[in-house]
Amino acid sequence: GAGLTGAITALMMVQRGFRVTMFEKRPDLREEFKREEEEKAGQPSEFWGASLSATKRSINLALSTRGQEALRRVGLLDRIMAHAIPMTCRAMHAHDGTLSFQPYGKSGQHINSISRRLINTLLLDACEARDVRMHFHVKLVSMDTNAQLTLQRADGSRFTARGRIVLGCDGAYSGVRSSMLRVSRANFSRHYIEHGYKELTIPPTAAGEYALSPHTALHIWPRHEFMMIALPNPDKTFTATLFAPFATLDALRSNAAVEDFFKAEFPDAVPVIPQLGEQYFAEAAGSLVTIRMAPWNLRDKALLLGDAAHAVVPFFGQGMNAGFEDALAFDEMLAAHGNDFSRAVPEFAEVRQRAGDAIATLSYENYVEMRSHTASAMFLLRKKVEGVLHALLGSSWIPRYAMVAFTRIPYDEVVARSRRQDAIVGAVTWAGIAAAAAGLAWGAAKLLKRSRL
Ligand SMILES: Cc1cc2nc3c(=O)[nH]c(=O)nc-3n(C[C@H](O)[C@H](O)[C@H](O)COP(=O)(O)OP(=O)(O)OC[C@H]3O[C@@H](n4cnc5c(N)ncnc54)[C@H](O)[C@@H]3O)c2cc1C
Known part of the structure; x- marks a missing residue:
């Protein structure tokens, strides 16, 4: 797969001295995007939301430390960061349009x-420049127990290929994984959540500025059962994503119904999203899946990385980051074992699978936090307590979000540490509330006594 994980893994392997051949079933996305730009040139310019490609998925992504470290390893971090927009906080939109901020x-x-x-x-x-052999329009049909691949070209003709190792970076619907399941006793689960998503574009204002302020924030409209988020793009647009149960999404059947829904739930967003109905119906709702697989390897012959091994729901913004970190962690494991696949592959698969399972759990939990808790006063109070503890205790107390986004602490260790921290923060918060209540009661009693005198 020539997606995000496949491309960065290929670069790591080439850097390590291996020859890499990459097979991708789709056309070269660089050609596809060039064609789309040409097609778009013929569209009415105000039609921002139209997505012209069936393969187009989440136009922008949140990149954080794990992904950045992997990009640094292949020498692309600075080039990529030159196009990134920093988001320093969540900007929460209440029903009445009031904004509050959480760093x-x-x-x-x-x-x-x-x-x-x-x-x-x-x-x-970079793959092309560093001699990765890339074959587009070539689909994996199957892999046998010795990791020999059967591949199919666009004209239907088939051929076989074999390498020292097959790295399955072919996404949530991985063909490498399907073949591994056929020839081994691996365990596998696939879980669709009941929520889907729709993407909408918020164009710049007439003055050419971002329509949401500040633009250096991830905007969230938390509404308990569903939520909308918006991330900024360098062209002064925002990409908004509505996450909601399919039942809610499917119940909106006309432009008027979509507009009424947005007016009721996201009133301050309505003026900044033109052609709401048209945008809403331009694409079918996307679905969200969690994949777990064990083990990730077939002896030392084949190994899954990225979404192929651990597709997660996108609420921690970690899918790509985790895939990039897979590539980096595999590179580190190969370095530790002198490029010996027979030792590096099983050890990597075991250690990293624990991390993959943990980010799946964390990602789902963050959905509940984003759509629901971010709007609650108790949540905000707990965040404040966490912030104080972090300031006082430094690296021995790092809030869960910061551990995931700003460190390379293994995800499974993040889960264990944050469970311990949650228990303490809960106790401290309640103790604070109890102390405040006791203080209030004491003050009230004193006032009462005085008023009786
Ligand atoms: C709405 C949404 C928002 C997201 N937001 C974020 C975010 O903010 N931050 C973040 O880190 N992650 C985010 N993600 C997750 C991220 O998109 C994925 O984790 C990432 O794309 C996975 O990359 P991958 O290369 O492993 O898989 P993919 O991107 O799926 O790439 C797999 C490639 O393999 C190819 N392929 C598949 N089958 C075959 C075959 N049989 N033969 C040959 N080629 C094949 C595919 O065509 C594709 O090119 C989001 C996901 C969604 C859906």
């Missing part, structure tokens, strides 16, 4: 909005 971390810490298209294009350009 993501300490001052200077932020996540980054980056175009999926740009990052994949730059990775593929």
Whole structure:
């Protein structure tokens, strides 16, 4: 697969001295995007929301430390960061349009909005420049127990290929994984959540400025059962994504119904999203899946990385980051074992699978936090308590979000540490509330006594 994980893994392997051949069933996305731009030139210019490609998926992504470290390893970090927009906080939109802000971390810490298209294009350009042999329009049909591949060209003709190892970076619907399941006793689960998503574009204002302020924030409209988020793009647009149960999404059947829904739930967003109905119906709702697989390897012959091994729901903004970190962690494992696949592959698969399972859990939990808790006063109070503890205790107390987004602490360790921290924060918060209540009661009693005198 020549997606995000496949391209960065290829670069790591080439850097390590291996020859890499990449097979991708789709056309070269760089060609496809060029064609789309040409087609778009013929569209009415105000039609921002139209998505012309069936393969287009989440126009921008949040890039954070794990992904950045992997990009640094292949020498592309600075080039990619030149196109990133820092997002320092969540900007929460209440029903009445009131904004409140929650910083993501300490001052200077932020996540980054980056175009999926740009990052994949730059990775593929680097693959080409570094002699990765890339074959587009070539689909994996199957892999046998010795990791020999049967592949199919666009004209239907088939051929076989074999290498020292097959790295399955072919996404949530991985063909490598399907073949591994046929020839081994691996365990596998696939879980669709009941929520789907729709993407909408918020164009710049007439003055050519971002329509949401500040533009250096991830905007969220939390509404308990559903939510909308918006991430900035360098062209002064925002990409908004509505996440809601399919039942809610499917119940909106006309432009008028969509507009009424938005007026009721996201009134301050309505003026900034033109052609709401047209945008809403331009694409079918996307679905969200969690994949777990164990083990990730077939002896030392084949190994899954990225979404193929651990597709996660996107609420921690970690799918790509985790895939990039897979590539980096595999590179580190190969370095530790002198490029010996027979030792590096099983060890990597075991250690990293624990991390993959943990980010799946964290990602789902963050959905509940984003759509629901971010709007609650208790949640905001707990965040404040966490911030104080982090300031006082430094690296021995790092809030869960910061551990995921701003460190390389293994995801499974993040889960264990945050469970311990949650228990303490809960106790401290309630103790604070109890102390405040006791203080209030004491003050009230004193006032009462005085008023009786
Ligand atoms: C709405 C949404 C928002 C997201 N936001 C974020 C975010 O903010 N931050 C973040 O880090 N992640 C985010 N993600 C997750 C991120 O998009 C994925 O984790 C990432 O794209 C996975 O990359 P991949 O290369 O592993 O898989 P893919 O991107 O799926 O690439 C797999 C490639 O393999 C090819 N392929 C598949 N089958 C075959 C075959 N049989 N033969 C040959 N080629 C094949 C495919 O064509 C594709 O090119 C989001 C996802 C969604 C859906």
